[in-house]
Amino acid sequence: MTLTLHGYWRSSAAYRVRLALALKGLHHDSVAHDLRIGAQRADDYRALQPQGLVPVLEGPDGPLIQSPAILEWLEERFPDPPLLPFDTAGRAVVRAMAALVACDIHPINNLRVLTMLRQDMGADEAAIRRWIGHWIAEGFAALEMLIVRHGRGFAYGDTPTLADCHILPQVYNAERFAVDLTPYPALVASAEKLRHAVPQAAPDRQADAG
Incomplete structure (x- = not known):
């Protein structure tokens, strides 16, 4: 295949x-x-x-x-x-964590939105960074609580899930824009664990990086 x-x-x-x-x-x-x-x-x-x-x-x-x-x-x-838990409650939690990134953080910080803020709204780079930092902080604060509640090394439980596949890329974005991640130790730790588990997926390892 x-x-x-x-x-x-x-x-x-x-x-x-x-x-x-x-x-x-x-x-x-x-x-x-x-x-x-x-x-x-x-x-x-x-x-x-x-x-x-x-x-x-x-x-x-x-x-x-x-x-x-x-x-x-x-x-x-x-x-x-599996990247989803076997129980229905766990699957719902993992999907909620993933949606928190995919629906509430990422869409308003993606390239299309940032380009419009710059070109049509006249936002300078300082304003762009405040915008990005605000929405990441709101989402990460909620995710930190969920990871503390449900995580045991990864975002949910002790093996990677679809939640981790969403969270690590958002951490990468936060690092790019120098967002302070110190308030989210459980989130950062789970992201780092996945980053080290599959380094070949990292952005800087891709053929078009640069």
């Missing part, structure tokens, strides 16, 4: 998928689309992803879009090792 991941090395959404692929031991080919020059808006790419966003995972079921849906597909198609 051939899997091809369309992404960009700094895309946190693509990073989520790389983490899940690595955790499941799945080989994949990579196709890079440089978001800085708008390569994701090319007509041939929009034929795969009508929004012109990364990532896309091409496989036996055709092109799959939106990283949460891709992660769920990977979990269903390749259930071993």
